Amino acid sequence: MPHHDILATPKDLGFTFPAEWFPHRATWLTFPHNEASWQGDKLAKMRPQYFEFIKQISAGEHVGFIANDKNLKQYIIKELNKINVDLSKIEFxxxxxxxxxxxxxxxxxxxxxxxxxxxxxxxxHNAWGGKYPPYDDDNRTPKAVAVYLNLPIIEPGIIMEGGAVEFNGAGSLLTSKSCLLNLNRNPHLNQQQIEQVLCDFYGIEQILWVEGGIVGDDTDGHIDDTTRFINEDTVVACVESNQSDENFEILNTNLKMLKEMRLTNGKQLNIIELPMPKAVIIDGFRTPGSYANFLICNAGVIVPVFNNPNDQTAINILETAFPNRKVIPLLATEIIWGQGSFHCLSQQEPLI
Structure with a gap:
């Protein structure tokens, strides 16, 4: 096993990864500066939408920016001032x-x-199976945050991405076979070994598997574009009603698998079906637009919308699904060109 040299895992020590709706101290973001993800003028175009995202998060918690250099920090401060973000909520x-x-x-x-x-x-971190080198600076990020926050750190020694896993805060982790079992991640481990590492280091009891992800998602099928826990026994699951759409079959397969799942207490999942947006195509490229790539934060649920015919339907469904939280729809029409949205961009730090 990859962690044979670790005397006690987080699970052994009583640690667990809390659900996203657990109160946050902060949300962490790595500020976009590299044109590899948003080429040409696209980086400048996505930034107003990105800053609006920051503003909404900062209404309820701190925002921690991982910034490439001091010049970028100064730029961020200048832009946040323009939109009246409370800078006492911002860390660098x-x-x-x-x-x-x-x-x-x-x-x-x-x-x-x-x-x-x-x-x-x-x-x-190997940039989704080595797709986008270099990635060594990003791979060093958790260690730098641990030093900054003066927190202990532990290394499982395997490749894993936060967008590949969903948690209900009660012992269950949901993920997709197309991503975590892909040979470009941990080819030396089988499914059972991967499950063991996830249980040990996230401090959970069971792994639930769906099949795959949506078209345009270059991560090999991250769960945060298709299926999200919204409480201990409920998920929102993306569905595609158009049978000729490329996403129809895989989302239908995932839905069937979700219906067969049982939680640790033996219960079935409550499944709320969430429509996909009508294909979000930019410059002839089909992006992985999905209403499931929302961020649950202290201020509410920040949901990506796309000036799309299905936007309002999705908002209505999520407002019903989150009766005690404000649903905050934000345009992600420029952000989505980078093949991810609000959840992909952020990582929450629990308040404890």
Missing amino acids: LIKPTNDAWCRDHGPSFVINKETGQKMIVDWG
């Missing part, structure tokens, strides 16, 4: 970065609810 960690997808390369925070301790799990 200056370190070299490669890309913006903090969900995948950022720190994974596990907590011990009994002792009030917090720890960072430092999963390996």
Whole structure:
């Protein structure tokens, strides 16, 4: 096993990865500066939408920026001032970065609810199977955050991305076979070995598997574009009603698998079906537009919308699904060109 040299895992020590609706101290983001994800003028175009996202998060918690250098920090401060963001809510960690997808390369925070301790799990990051080198600066991010926050850190020694896993906060983890079992991640491990590492380092009891992900998603099928826990026994699951759409079959397969799942207490999942947007095509490229790539934060649920015929239907469904939280729809029409949205860009730090 990859962690044979670790004497005690987070699970052994009573740590677990809390659900996203657990109160946050902060949300961490790696500020986008590299044109590899948003080429040409697209980086400048996505930034107003990105800053609006920051503004909404900062209404309820701190925002931690991982910024490539001091000049970028000054630029961020200037832009946040323009839109009246409370700078006392903003923190900066200056370190070299490669890309913006903090969900995948950022720190994974596990907590011990009994002792009030917090720890960072430092999963390996290889840019979704080596697709976008270089990624070594991003791979060093969890360690830098641990130093900044003065938190203990532990390395499982395998490749893992935050967008590949969903948690119900009660012992269950939901993921997709197309991503975590892909040979470009951990070819030396089988499904059972991967499950063991996930249970040990996230402090959970069971792994639930759906099949795959949506068209345009270059991560090999991250769960945060298709299926999300919204409470201990409920998921929202993306569905495609148009049978000739490329996403129809895979989302239908996932839905069937979800219906057969049982939680640790033997219960079936409550499944709320969430429509896909009508294909979000930019410059002839089909992006992985999905209403499921929302972020649950202290201020509410920030949902990507796309000036799309299905936007309002999705908002209505999510407002019903989250009766005690404000649903905050934000345009992600420019952000989505980078093949991810609000959840992919952010990683929450629990408050404990």
